[in-house]
Amino acid sequence: MTDRTSPAHIAILTVSDRAASGEYEDKGGPGAEGWLRDTITSPIEVIRQIVPDGREIVAEALRDLCDNQQADLILVTGGTGPAPRDLTPEAIADIAHREYPGFGEEMRRASLLEVPTAILSRQTAVSRGKTLIITIPGKPSAIATCLNAVFAAVPYCLDLLGAAYIETDPAKIKAFRPKAK
């Protein structure tokens, strides 16, 4: 049975050459953390990291967050598009144990209501061990759009993976657990 007393460990990984170099201030990491803190009512610990685009650097950051830091949930923003240096999906494929394509389908569907270029994102969700990893486009406004679209399924997904138990504010996201534990 999932431990309901320990805080969930959540990591936010910003993948952006320009945010990593300081060319612009990272808005993705703080935006994602703000969304999580507004939505999740159970205890959470959040860590944020910024790395430049790149298959190996992103894969290595994710391996460390999953295997050494035991993150329950990781949000990755950026690097999901078609540009040559957008290699987040390749890094995800390198470290994933299982893929959940429904996340990408639903996030793109929601984003398409805002921008026609939403189809350019190769975003998805995967698990590695007990960690669920969700990828989101780098545009900061995509965070709320994408998380609002899929987060109702995240608490139960974490339950099934054996990760931390989380609760959400039903006014923001009504978590759906088909089998009450």
Ligand SMILES: Nc1ncnc2c1ncn2[C@@H]1O[C@H](COP(=O)(O)OP(=O)(O)OP(=O)(O)O)[C@@H](O)[C@H]1O
């Ligand atoms: N981490 C971020 N913080 C603030 N703004 C961002 C961030 N990532 C992307 N953006 C904004 O979204 C727009 C589209 O992002 P783009 O696809 O170019 O970024 P990326 O490939 O994810 O990151 P980069 O080009 O820096 O490596 C950018 O012009 C930028 O204004």
Ligand SMILES: Nc1nc2c(c(=O)[nH]1)N[C@H]1C(S)=C(S)[C@@H](COP(=O)(O)O)O[C@H]1N2
């Ligand atoms: N909600 C939302 N989704 C979006 C966008 C956006 O502005 N809002 N931008 C699109 C664009 S223009 C691109 S190129 C892809 C990939 O973005 P990334 O490389 O920053 O991950 O996400 C797409 N999905």
